[in-house]
Amino acid sequence: MLFEFETNIYDIEPSKLYGLDEGFEKGNMFPEIYEGYKNYKPKHIEPHNERESLLLRIMMLDFAMNDLNLYLALHPNDEACFEKFKQIAKNLKHCTNEYNQKYQVLELCDDTFASYSWNSNPWPWEGEHV
Amino acid sequence: MYKYDKKLPYPVNIKKKDLKMAKYIITAYGGSYGELGAALRYFSQKFGMPTEEGKNLLNSIATEEFGHNEMVCSMVHQLVKDATLEEMKEAGLDSLYTEHGRGIYPTDSNGVPFTATYFASIGDPLADLMEDMAAEEKARVMYEHLIDLATDEDVIQPLLFLRQREVVHFNRFKELYEKYKKMGY
Numbered sequence: 605m606l607f608e609f610e611t612n613i614y615d616i617e618p619s620k621l622y623g624l625d626e627g628f629e630k631g632n633m634f635p636e637i638y639e640g641y642k643n644y645k646p647k648h649i650e651p652h653n654e655r656e657s658l659l660l661r662i663m664m665l666d667f668a669m670n671d672l673n674l675y676l677a678l679h680p681n682d683e684a685c686f687e688k689f690k691q692i693a694k695n696l697k698h699c700t701n702e703y704n705q706k707y708q709v710l711e712l713c714d715d716t717f718a719s720y721s722w723n724s725n726p727w728p729w730e731g732e733h734v
Numbered sequence: 735m736y737k738y739d740k741k742l743p744y745p746v747n748i749k750k751k752d753l754k755m756a757k758y759i760i761t762a763y764g765g766s767y768g769e770l771g772a773a774l775r776y777f778s779q780k781f782g783m784p785t786e787e788g789k790n791l792l793n794s795i796a797t798e799e800f801g802h803n804e805m806v807c808s809m810v811h812q813l814v815k816d817a818t819l820e821e822m823k824e825a826g827l828d829s830l831y832t833e834h835g836r837g838i839y840p841t842d843s844n845g846v847p848f849t850a851t852y853f854a855s856i857g858d859p860l861a862d863l864m865e866d867m868a869a870e871e872k873a874r875v876m877y878e879h880l881i882d883l884a885t886d887e888d889v890i891q892p893l894l895f896l897r898q899r900e901v902v903h904f905n906r907f908k909e910l911y912e913k914y915k916k917m918g919y
């Protein structure tokens with residue numbers, strides 16, 4: 605862990621799930637359905653600065669939330685999984701708030717600071733913002 | 735409704751231009767196994783799903799696929815954005831330049847434009863889900879072909895991620911299919 609954040613996202617310890625980093629890098633939170641390709645290995649993503657590091661955490665949490673949701677759609681009574689889902693969703697909110705205040709807003713509805721910023725922030729397809 | 739989120743599902747940060755690779759990867763947007771067809775397939779089929787779990791699954795995967803479209807287009811954009819006309823000609827992209835410049839347009843890697851005939855929506859949950867499972871498998875193989883052709887880690891990593899999502903979606907669709915089969919749909 606390169607940087608410390610106000611929000612500790614590492615308090616989630618899923619039993620039958622990959623950790624947040626590993627699941628994100630693999631593109632799959634569920635070890636039992638993971639299928640690699642040949643000898644290709646998913647690479648660990650190194651952030652270049654504190655902003656990228658926090659954005660990566662947000663991407664990881666968002667990814668995990670979505671992947672758990674696909675499972676929960678079919679297993680709505682899996683309480684342990686729903687508990688994990690709730691922790692992840694809560695942490696996602698915290699991290700997003702922190703990012704909005706420190707760096708830039710990610711959703712239009714959060715553009716409520718001193719001046720209009722939706723134009724001036726980088727767009728994700730330009731590749732410079734992770 | 736849909737809301738825009740100013741981030742990608744997985745980072746795309748390609749530093750080296752590669753025009754040939756761009757020509758191949760565009761099929762993951764507008765080809766018959768591409769993300770645009772996937773997104774529209776599940777988006778359309780969700781209206782025909784008979785239970786809450788089916789509506790949720792199809793809607794959630796459709797939404798995810800729209801994000802994958804932005805990832806794929808970001809890859810193509812970054813692979814061609816700094817190319818000179820000379821380089822495009824050399825890579826055999828002069829016809830692409832004629833039609834689209836350095837812009838993004840949904841075609842397959844042969845330049846054939848996207849068409850809605852790449853997917854079906856027949857209003858029967860078992861038939862639709864059987865198509866979805868096949869679609870995810872074919873998309874997985876398409877990504878494997880792209881990974882085979884790629885040499886740059888910056889390109890391979892997002893492709894591996896997208897390939898794995900096809901694996902996950904296939905498994906979820908299969909689960910729903912088996913559930914519906916048991917329920918007698």
